[in-house]
Amino acid sequence: MSLTVKRWFVLAASCLVNLCIGSIYAWSVFAKPMAAYLSSVGGAALGSLAIVFTVANSVGPITMISGGFINDRASPRFIILTGGILFGGGIFFSGFAKSLGMLIVSYGLGTGLGLGLVYGCVVANMIKFFPDHRGLVGGLVTASYGVCSVIMPPLANALIAANGVTATFKIIGAVMMILIGAASFFIIRCPPGFVPEGWTPPAAKSGGPVGAEKDWKGMLLDPIFYVMMMMLCCGAFSGLMVISQASPVAQEMIGMSAASAAVAVSFLALVNTFGRIVAGFLSDKVGVIKTLVGVFAVSMAGLIVLYVSGDFAGGASVVLFYVGISCIGLAFGAIMGIYPGFTAAQFGSKHNSVNYGIMFIGFALSGYFGPTIMSEIKASSGSYQKAFLVSLAIAAVGFLLTLMLSAKHRQSA
Template structure:
């Protein structure tokens, strides 16, 4: 199909937009200043992060419907406005309820609408390099914290936490609207010039299933459980990275913010690296590798007092979390097609929402019961990652059996 689309330019604009909404992951930098300003507890503030991501499945499904019907540009404009306004109005809050409404709901819904459109559009534009391209787009989302954590920390010191939200909200609106002028939706059945789909890319029984057909597949439930586990440890670390650094490793706030940026850098690298690896060795093999690395990193995190090792271990967990954001959209696309990828990935994102609820809250409650020590939470996440390795083996067994059954029926 010959087109005038410059898909790499569109991808570059997509990455910039995702960097803006990825500022969600810098939440831990805002948490302690808000606690000091208002006297709110750690669990009260952790709930803001939890609500943001726990509502993700509903937002992703709605955003997927919008993307499938209206196109990626519509998602970016609508979601970008909501995200920016939510951040701006967070600068006026005076109660936890107001914080939940502005940051967790308005901004969170906006970010989800933007991200669902960007993920689906990138999948459609890059059928030949799906893991790499989605990984790059996801890397933009993950790098938001790396870029905005130190910036926000400096702004907070200079202007206060509430004014910082206002400044960021206005800045995000300008950047996202400019990028929306470049981004276009992929046409139906888009194929890059010279690319021929491999025969093995076709799923037995046909691609392009809708969400109702998808949830009738037992393989989807195994994949969803894998997604939940892959996300839980990362969300646990990302939601509490700055407090963990300050309470367990005695870091100063700005140093802790620097470590948040390091973790975000690993997160970004994991999205690109594991996305690329998954194109080469397969999605399930890559997920198994991520589970193994994350389990080892969590074990290291529970057995070190070194701030450097904290940054390294937490970074590895962040990298594996980032890899999941790159691999699972491609997982869904390869199993159930790209025609309904917006909604299908939104439904699969329910698994992420479950992790978003339990991950940060488990860590917050463990810290509250242990005087700021998160060790038991790390052990829980480590055990779940070991279970995740077993799930990848079950997935491969069921996938192989399904292909054998289809081949026998065809004969």
């Protein structure tokens, strides 16, 4: 079997791995029952638990970058297996946590560091395997990451209702370790310089110069990197802010039941997944920059709708909430689907494992500040609404940066 054919099987195994680690986005379903459990044993309140999700999303670049150096030189199998043990083990041992500190170590550090190893390795490896479909494959691989967050909230909610939150952590953690470990054995490293059969690189087609491959040092010397990283931070901010506390927002601001809120979290994850695939496809067809302009516009519209949804009551409030999270989910998914291929297209595929890990610092920043700002605004004002205005301002900055980058591209064309 040729490598051009075999890569599709590697893609399937990679999607299964990302499907598993996407369970991190079900955190908002765990937050309330875990806060109640910790309170019963003398632990933390709901508001303070936001730091757990914040840590989990902030530490990823550490292992993405370190794992990227190994991935560029060796098989990704060991990295994914190690990351799977860290990720699943972090969820598993969260079932033994009796304090906020223990939960930060297990779920925050364990799952966060494990996710960084797995996600960075899988995405970078598949982008190298598919230089002919960077946007689409980036969308598919990251979409599989989002699919689990469609499945997991109602499943976790049912398991929590039947077994309690601590037992649910143990069950899910064990399953994730087994699935990721098994899938890792079907993933191979993309050979350096791989070119799919029947495909000619665009530079060779046009006879123009081949774009420079930049390692992390060269990337950091390029001003475009800092613009792109800020765009990623601005683009991911609203998504991570809403995802981190979607269930409490649905219950407290809109008045949904816990079960209805879990359905809303799954819906948010579904549109997030859809956004990754669609944006990846569009970026291959119309270009990354044009796609990103539309993404930021959709995000800003969604934040406005979420802000006003809190002023309505009953069915109108629920409808507006769903419209708002649809926009946020689509935009967040699009950003995550586009950026692996966007980074490779700008700085080359050869060093993309490390380069994308460094670029992911933008995501980590939004993963820290998004949930933190929302939690602090809720604590100080008693409402989530003002957080949407803050996020709207940040999305507007991302929109302006994208327009600036678009203008620069037109000048250099």
